[in-house]
Amino acid sequence: MKVRKITVCGGGNGAQALVPIAAHNVGCPVDLYAPYADEAERIRAGSADHGGIEVTGAVLAKARPRRTSANPAKVIPGSDLVVLVLPAFAHASTLREVVTFLDAGAWVGAIPARGGFHYCAAQVLKEHDRDDVGLFGLQTLPWACRIREYGRVVYVLGVKRIVDAASRPAAKIGEIAPLLERVLGLPVGAAANGLALTLANTGQLIHPGIMYVLFVGWDSRPFSASDIPLFYHGLSEEGARVLAGLSDEVQAIRARLDTALDLTAVRPLKEWLVRSYGDAIADPSTLRSAFVTNRAYAGLEAPVREVAPGRFAPDFGARYLAEDVPFGLAVSRAIARLAGVETPAMDRVITWASMHLGRDYLSLAPRAGLEPVGARIPQKYGLESLEQLISFANEE
Numbered sequence: 001m002k003v004r005k006i007t008v009c010g011g012g013n014g015a016q017a018l019v020p021i022a023a024h025n026v027g028c029p030v031d032l033y034a035p036y037a038d039e040a041e042r043i044r045a046g047s048a049d050h051g052g053i054e055v056t057g058a059v060l061a062k063a064r065p066r067r068t069s070a071n072p073a074k075v076i077p078g079s080d081l082v083v084l085v086l087p088a089f090a091h092a093s094t095l096r097e098v099v100t101f102l103d104a105g106a107w108v109g110a111i112p113a114r115g116g117f118h119y120c121a122a123q124v125l126k127e128h129d130r131d132d133v134g135l136f137g138l139q140t141l142p143w144a145c146r147i148r149e150y151g152r153v154v155y156v157l158g159v160k161r162i163v164d165a166a167s168r169p170a171a172k173i174g175e176i177a178p179l180l181e182r183v184l185g186l187p188v189g190a191a192a193n194g195l196a197l198t199l200a201n202t203g204q205l206i207h208p209g210i211m212y213v214l215f216v217g218w219d220s221r222p223f224s225a226s227d228i229p230l231f232y233h234g235l236s237e238e239g240a241r242v243l244a245g246l247s248d249e250v251q252a253i254r255a256r257l258d259t260a261l262d263l264t265a266v267r268p269l270k271e272w273l274v275r276s277y278g279d280a281i282a283d284p285s286t287l288r289s290a291f292v293t294n295r296a297y298a299g300l301e302a303p304v305r306e307v308a309p310g311r312f313a314p315d316f317g318a319r320y321l322a323e324d325v326p327f328g329l330a331v332s333r334a335i336a337r338l339a340g341v342e343t344p345a346m347d348r349v350i351t352w353a354s355m356h357l358g359r360d361y362l363s364l365a366p367r368a369g370l371e372p373v374g375a376r377i378p379q380k381y382g383l384e385s386l387e388q389l390i391s392f393a394n395e396e
């Protein structure tokens, strides 16, 4: 497929990494839609000054977005590919901002999709009668990356070996997966449908699971910098058992739905780690060893807040809970309810996370006097039975 132009939506770590990487790999103009706060202005100034946004570390690229704007009318038209690289809570609002400016035949999607992206995105397209536009999602962000200098330098700590994508219509995966491979510069596997991608979201297991293990017994007393735990390399045997329990429940959902849908892309957690990180894992023999000997995870600490000089507390508002529960674990758990699969491990983690997030992510429907359900669960989009869930996925 010939690409005339790509537009990246977002102004954070992943968006600023993707602009130069896509420009470098595809060689077409790449525009940036950055409507949040004064990001467009800051990126314009930073990249002009630095001669482009520079990606360093495990990936090297440097390019300036051709145009950076907070106005979708200036950057979305003429794009063959529009990529949202944003925290999942910003997907729906951003899609609503861009949807009327998409060209017929364009592809729009999210990297990463997180849970339930296809439900929310299909609804936005339907609201605007845009059945002339293709949808895609990626199972994860291919890079661990952080902005070093805003609008100028992004550092890539590690790259995954392969990432899966799903499309809607599903039959067009053969068109979009090779294009995403070119853009990202790494192999892109095919997931058969958006439901597979939702269940295959391993961040939903790893992030809330480890937060739970690390902090369920926290006594509310701030700790010093030297006591901030390593998030991945500090994984205990008990932590690995919690993660295995969550992964087993996703596999039970897969087993229940396997006869009706192709869910091959929904891999057990250890299998996913080995497939994604390959040689970066020195000892892949157990789930715990696959974490604690993974070079890509070296040095990464648990999210904390400094609550007094030199004193820290867990950051329960960090995306490991605030994103990975409503746009991850709670979605899979809601799917489990439709599939009639019991999920005691998920329920335990979600109950604990809900307490810290101040919202009940176990509920499946709005309840009188409470805030509406915030999670991107299928029930919120009118899919209230297993038959409806399967038929939506099979439409794809």
Ligand code: NAI
Residues within 6 Å of the ligand: 010, 011, 012, 013, 014, 015, 034, 036, 039, 085, 086, 087, 088, 090, 111, 112, 114, 140, 141, 143, 144, 145, 146, 319, 323
């Ligand atoms: P980020 O935290 O850098 O994204 C922040 C950006 O989101 C802001 O700069 C702004 O452009 C946008 N934003 C924030 N609030 C907004 C709002 N209210 N409305 C509209 N836009 C808003 O995110 P990052 O690191 O680029 O991650 C993007 C996605 O990739 C997330 O889902 C993250 O969990 C995932 N991910 C990131 C990894 C990384 O290493 N950066 C690794 C794996 C996954």
